[in-house]
Amino acid sequence: MLRPREGAEYSIGIYSGEVPWSISPDERIQNPVLTWRDVSDVPASMVADPFMICVNGIYYMFFEVVNLLNRKGEIGFATSNDGCTWSYGERVLKEPYHLSYPYVFEWEGEYFMIPEGSRGGGIKLYRADDFPRGWNRVAELLSGNRYADSSIFRYDSKWYIFTDSGAEPLNPKLSLYCADRLTGPWEEHPASPIVTDDPHVARPGGRVLVVDDIVIRFAQDVYPIYGSKVRAFEITELSSTNYVEREISSNPVLEAGGTEWRSGGMHHVDAHQTKEGGWLACVDGFYLRNSKKASS
Template sequence: MSLRKDIWRSGILEAPLASLLSHTDWSQIPCHFLPDMPRAFQFRADPFGVWHEDRLHVFLEIYDYRNRIGEIELFVYDRAWRLIRNEIVLREPWHLSYPQIIEAEGAFWMLPEAHRSGTQILYRAERFPDQWVPACQIDLGGEIAVDATLCFRDNLWWLIYTPVEAAKKAPSRLHLAYAETLSGPWTRHRQNPVRLDPSSARAGGTPVEIDGKLMLPVQDCAHTYGGAVRPLWFDVLTPERVVTHTGPALPIAPRFAPFTEGMHTLSAVGDVTLFDIKKTVLSPHGLMIEAGREIRKARRRFGFT
């Protein structure tokens, strides 16, 4: 238990991701933040999105330190940034976060982070955007992925991920797997880990192609979890060989204060980019929340209600 808690805030920047990399002063870019949380020690993070029927659909984690179970929430905005719809669209008995959304093979797909379930489940929209059903498990030969991120390149599906044991300690490791279809079978890259570096070995957003080269936003956790986002460039990406290099960490505009202590998601959605930034809160209240949760867990374990 810790007195200091990360509190994240998610927003929409009116600029494509590529321009954010080339012009790192975001102080003049129009920004629309998602609504504030109703209670302390709650947050929204890991935003991903897709445009559909001229509306921006934002999927992200909603989290409460009282139960430590993330759920996937939906926000729908029109072009005038009016909020049209807001609801929880996916919940499981385990923690969910990092809900990457893709449109492929005639359907919408969601790949949420769910390592506490012991597996990696790809969901398909039975009815977009609010009904999601398990489509298949992604088999990585016993590896459990954290922040797994999909992209399609050179007629192959690529999965970029950090094994769960590597996500819990430094230096972190970045792994790759590839398949001909989303349902697999998946082959882990023989060069794994393709990166061994706490500053660039955990995915943090959507892969995009810029000037013919694949770029993945990655988390810089060298000093703190989600301390910054930096671009990871794939100079070579084939089943035989991977070559990467990183760019500098992206600065957080001072106008976002007090949420200037970190960033760990940067998601491209056409002409806009979704992002999250954090502040940390030092409060005995946070410790009381964790203590209360542990007491409730102990009571359930010993048969008390």
């Protein structure tokens, strides 16, 4: 993740809703649920790009922590028993280069993560040998390019990755790759790139959802500034040769709100269906430090 401008402070909140593309602040929750002030093991300037996973009834959230000592993003985690109240744990992954967007997922009883490490090149897969800690690199899925906000999902017995392969943050290019196995080999989809020259909809903005055979992708709207909004798209046709999508009419899913912690913009969502049938989502937002703080 790249900060939109100097003075922007990112925090993490929890939203809820009946469907993942129509979510709002949860009345049970005092947002933001996590800020840089909650980070206890290093001086931090912000937290952002949250991804959740529920394991044995406990929610684990992984997110970017910007370490003030080296000005780099590292991956930390927090836990919650109910998805509403969160306790910071510690940093669990760092590299010589900036990390963000820790896309965590489970496959065949193991826990994996694809963090963005575009400054290190490629798309790297990590596995937790002692979840939620013990993350070790096990494969490089794609090499060479500087891929941003890579979002993996499985559909119809095949793996897919959306990624921003554009050269500039404000000029993203949405590319799509596919593979028969998680570790590859990965090949670019015949319909890729999916979006070019459209900063409103090209850059990935959170977890891709597959619900009742419906595939939803979220996109950051990086115009007029990085981190302004999140939009949602239903993928109506997806195969090894074809790709068709439509924008969901309730867009934007997330956007700036008043003079609160998210008053500057919002750019990320990871929604999970609860056992009651609704949806709980971790989101992030920013405000400019010279504006008034508030909660919602």
